Amino acid sequence: MPLIIVAIGILALLILIMGFKLNTFISLIIVSFGVALALGMPLGDIVKTIEAGLGGTLGHLALIFGLGAMLGKLIADSGGAQRIAMTLVNKFGEKNIQWAVVAASFIIGIALFFEVGLVLLIPIVFAISKELKVSILYLGIPMTAALSVTHGFLPPHPGPTVIAGEYGANIGEVLLYGFIIAIPTVIIAGPIFTKFARKVVPESFTKMGSIASLGEQKVFKLENTPSFGISVFTAILPVILMSIATIITLLQKTIGFEDNSLLAVIRFIGDAGTSMLISLLVAIYTMGIARKIPIKTVMDSCTTAITHIGMMLLIIGGGGAFKQVLIDGGVGDYVAELFKGTSLSPILLAWIIAAILRISLGSATVAALTTAGLVIPMLGQSDVNLALVVLATGAGSLIASHVNDAGFWMFKEYFGLSMKETFATWTLLETVISVAGLVFILLLSLVV
Structure with a gap:
């Protein structure tokens, strides 16, 4: 019975968002109340549960997400992202142009959220395509593959960051294992998949595309942008700080050396919130002050970044509220009981549930959060690596993007x-990322 209620709740969510065109956050809150009532939760507990889910999710995420948005905006507004892209294109040369686009998109994708990275990179890719007389899609698929993989697997992106918090996984481990999985996944979903797509829908590679809807783009003269080294360093500094702390912690566990104040300091600096704050302060200097940009202009970029993510934060909070209703309403325990004694790995189970919800709901983040509500009660029965469950949930939440996902229409x-060409390229691309990601996660689970 609880699963039927959840299914009706998800159906109601689809009808509210797609049928009645209601805002996603409002729809999530309405469905959370409805599902809580249907599950027979005491009336006095429903609002408290929704508040706890919303607050608990945003409490963990708001700091990392907010600082990350500001960091990405500073790199974009200073021309750092353009410098990274153009330098790599020049270095790789015309023959390896796809690999240049993959490398640039991957580095920029670490610092920028998917939609921001897409809007920033598309004009650059269009300009390269025109100059070299190559198909826009030939460069577009590797670009979106790299952006999508970093969005699905690497903190400080919302999906992996939120889920790491929900599962209680070490965010540094998620980042480290995420990199190991992301690199081969990008290679398969980018340049290799492009060759396949070219055979399946050759006519789509003749389309010109249009970026008129993006309006006037800020284009920098390369000499007016920060240097390549500084731009890359600023973009990946959070990754460097979190990775150092994680590697040292893993070494400590393996070798077993004594804890001391130096290790405590390294762990403090490598914490996601601290490393994001340090990186933002570095970016304010490297992308602003060092280039004689007035501090007011730099702060305006930070303010703009926050206004752009306000609604996204609320939607994630709404997803957290729905997740908490599923846990407190006993649905998670019911699913755990259902799979008690099963030989199915929590990694595989998390991927399957996230994939079903992603296809139903469209939003990768909401699908991942709802999955957490169903999977968390099962984790107590297993000694599975939590970082890999986080990545499996992220992989499942990327699958088969279609008409209920904004990314589908943007692409x-x-x-x-x-429509047919979009299904054969974008929808298939997201599915390749999801399945390849799962395969590499399962292979990694044999080692860690």
Whole structure:
């Protein structure tokens, strides 16, 4: 019975968002109340549960997410992202242009959220395509593959960051294992998948595409942008700080050396919140003050970044509220009981549930959060690596993006594709990322 209630709740969510065109956050809160009532939760507990879910999710995420948005905006507004892209294109040369786009998108994708990275990189990719007379989609698929993989697997992106907090996984481990999985996944989903797509829908590689909807783009003269080294360093500094702390902690566990105040300091600096704050302060200097940009202009960029993510934060909070209703309403325990004694790995189970919810709901983050509500009660029965469960949930939440996902429509419009062509390129690309990611996660689970 609880699963039927959840299924009806998800169906109601789809109808509210797609049928009645209601805001996603409002729809999530309405469905959370409805599902809580249907599950027979005491009336006095429902509001407290929704508040706890919303507050608990945002409490963990707001700091990392907010600082991350500001960091990405500073790199974009200073021309750092353009410098990274153009330098790599020049270094790799015309023959290896796809690999240049993959490398640039991967580095920029670490610092920028998917939609921001897409809007920033598409004009650059269009300009390169025009100059070299190559298909826009030939460069577009590797670009979106790299952005999508970093979005799904690497903190400080919302999905992996939120889920790491929900599962109680070490965010540094998620980042480290995420990198190991992300690199081969990008290679398969980018340049290799492009060759396959070219055979399946050759006509889509002749389309011109249009970025008129993006309006006037800020284009910098390269000499007016920060240096390549400084731009890359600023973009990946949070990754460096978190990775150092994680590697040292893993070494300590393996070798077993004594804890001391130096290790405590390294762990403090490598904490996601601290490393994001340090990175933002570095970016304010490298992308602003060092280049004689007035501090007011730099702070305006930070303010703009926060206004752009306000609604996204609320939607994630709404997803957290729905997740908490599933846990407190006993649905998670019911699912745990259902799979008690099963030989199915929690990694595989998390991926399957996230994949079903992603196809139903469209939003990767909401699918991942709802999955957490169903999977958390099962984790107590298993000694599985929590970082890998986080990555499996992220992989599942990327699968088969279609008409209920904003990314589907952005890709279709920018690259000038028909519905059939978008399904054969974008939807298939997201599925390749999801399945390849799962395969590499399962292989990694044999080692860690």
